[in-house]
Amino acid sequence: MEMDQNQQEIMYKLSIFEQQIQQLQQQLQAVEQGIVEMSSLNLGLNDLKGAKDKEILTSIGKGIFAKTKLLSEELIVDIGERKFVKKTIPKTQELIDTQIEKLEEIKKELSKNLEKVNEELIKTFKEVQEKEK
Numbered sequence: 001m002e003m004d005q006n007q008q009e010i011m012y013k014l015s016i017f018e019q020q021i022q023q024l025q026q027q028l029q030a031v032e033q034g035i036v037e038m039s040s041l042n043l044g045l046n047d048l049k050g051a052k053d054k055e056i057l058t059s060i061g062k063g064i065f066a067k068t069k070l071l072s073e074e075l076i077v078d079i080g081e082r083k084f085v086k087k088t089i090p091k092t093q094e095l096i097d098t099q100i101e102k103l104e105e106i107k108k109e110l111s112k113n114l115e116k117v118n119e120e121l122i123k124t125f126k127e128v129q130e131k132e133k
Contacts, residue, residue: 006131010124010128013124014121014124017117017120017121017124020117021114021117021118021121024110024113024114024117025114027110028107028110028111028114031103031106031107031110032107034103035100035103035104035107038096038099038100038103039100041096042093042096042097042100045089045092045093045096048070048073048075048089049073049089050073051070051073052070052071052072052073053069053070053071054069054070055067055068055069055070056068056069056070073088073089074086074087074088075087075088075089075092077092077095079095
């Protein structure tokens with residue numbers, strides 16, 4: 001049995017909705033992961049307060065650490081475009097808090113978009129049900 005043009009159109013719409021939902025969910029997951037990582041980093045910075053001249057473990061890449069001595073509580077922070085500035089631990093934490101706030105806003109926007117797509121999907125299902133009656 002062949003699908004009529006209306007059924008093909010509905011199937012096309014549903015596949016578009018499915019793709020949009022998957023993309024939004026992936027973006028949402030990436031943003032949530034970013035929030036978790038930034039929050040964890042912020043908490044980790046608390047451990048550096050008052051740790052000058054103490055030995056700490058420093059990550060040098062993929063699960064590899066070196067014992068180092070903390071010479072200063074001043075950090076070198078990448079502020080974008082490979083520009084580095086010196087910042088105190090509290091100032092660095094403020095910067096991280098700002099980034100977390102931006103990620104939270106992006107998360108809200110993605111959630112709203114996901115909700116809109118879901119509403120459109122429900123609306124399409126209702127239209128199909130009405131036509132079948």
